[in-house]
Amino acid sequence: MTGVRVLVGTRKGAFILISDSQREQWDIHGPLFPGWEVFHIKGSPGNPDRLYVSQSNDWFGQVMQRSNDGGKTWETVGNKFIYAGTPDTHQWFDGSQHPREFKRVWKLEPSLTDPDTVYAGVEDAALFRSSDGGQSWQELSGLRQAKGHLWSPGAGGLCLHTILLDPGNPNRIITAISAAGSFRSDDGGQTWLPVNKGLQSNYELPDPSTEVGHCVHSITMHSAHPNVLFMQKHWDVMRSDNAGDSWYEISGNLPSDFGFAIAVHAHEPETIYVVPIKSDSEHYPPEGKLRVYRSRAGGNEWEALTHGLPQSNCYVNVLRSALAVDSLDPCGV
Incomplete structure (x- = not known):
């Protein structure tokens, strides 16, 4: 398509x-799907008319939908997400072990090339x-x-919310789980x-050598530099230059390093965007000013982008899937 399409999932349905x-x-x-919570809607890079939707309802549970015509018509597809092998447990809030139970699909990530192949990140955390x-x-x-018995839920549940497919290495997959951390295959x-x-x-986690248990909120990459990863953690904005083998902080001069969303410019691999939120107990922008912050240096040096955004009495939250970029020139955010 010559323009741009934005796929939006809300608690009122999809748009x-x-x-x-x-x-x-x-x-x-x-x-x-009016009246249903749509946790994620995603199109296939291999066929933009192929869309996948994860919808959820307190009464009727989880339902998966697929469209082959860009959303004009839909069909219900498979909805059986069964953990392989003997059912296991994960860590609960009080440190005890709790049975792993499927609740819903949080994230859909279609293959970069095959419209029929799609990954699903679920709660309780697993990858299908x-x-x-x-x-x-x-x-x-x-x-x-990978130490799944030590994974524990964040405030939103034990959810696998990020799936990154490496365009240069079809065998590499990176995921992130709240609150367990990031993982690579x-x-x-x-x-x-x-x-x-x-x-x-x-x-x-007072022990800095602990391998799992970190509350990662989102990870992104640029397709031209897939070894460079940018992370918005519960607190801290982080960067890895070696596909996650090690991370360092790039929060710099942000007014708050808490947040959920992070994105990278479509044409500039070192330009990244975040939306700072005041704290983990006060989910709104600092000073009630909605500001997208941009770094053109791969982090540490940030500038506020405010034109067109409310700069007073704004007490909204911007969650992890609510910040996106398009591939046009100039790049839209």
Whole structure:
């Protein structure tokens, strides 16, 4: 398509926003699945008309949907997410072990090349893959072998919310879990390593050598530099230059280093965006001013972007999937 499409999941349903390259006027389609919480809606890079949706409802549970025509029509697909092998446990808030139970799909990530292959990150945390367009799902259970019994839920639950596919290495997958940390597979999801060296969570994890237990909120990468990762952690904005083997802080002059969302410019791999939130108990922008902060130096040096954003009495939150960029020139945020 010559313009831009924004796929939006809300507690009221899903919406599809379409504009031309000027992005001044938008056609809004929806709500789709009205009355349902849409945790994620994602299009296939290999076929933009192929869309996947994860919807959830307190009464009717979890439902997966697929569209083959850009959202004009939908069909229900497979919804059986069964953990492989003997059911295991994870750490609960009080440190005890708690049975792992499937609740919902948080994240969908279609293959970069095959529209029928799609990954799903779920709560309680695990990674599933479908190779038949979502009709059936198989767990990549090796992820839970990476000290899964020590993973504990964050405030939103024990959710696998980030899936990154390396465009230069089809065997590499990077995931992030709240509150367990980040993990990497270099063999297509069969085996996994925690990649959290350098992360600091002094209150929850006083031992700096602890491999899992960090509350990672989001990770992003630029396709041209897939070894460079940018992370918004519970506190701290972090960077890795070696695919997660080690991390260092780049929060710099941000007014708060707490937040949920992070994005990288489509054409400038060292330009990144975050939305600082006041704290983990006060989920709104500092001073009630909604500001997107941009670094053109890969972190540490940040400038506030405020034009068109409310600069007084704004007490909203911006969650991890609510910040995105398009591929047009100039890049839209």
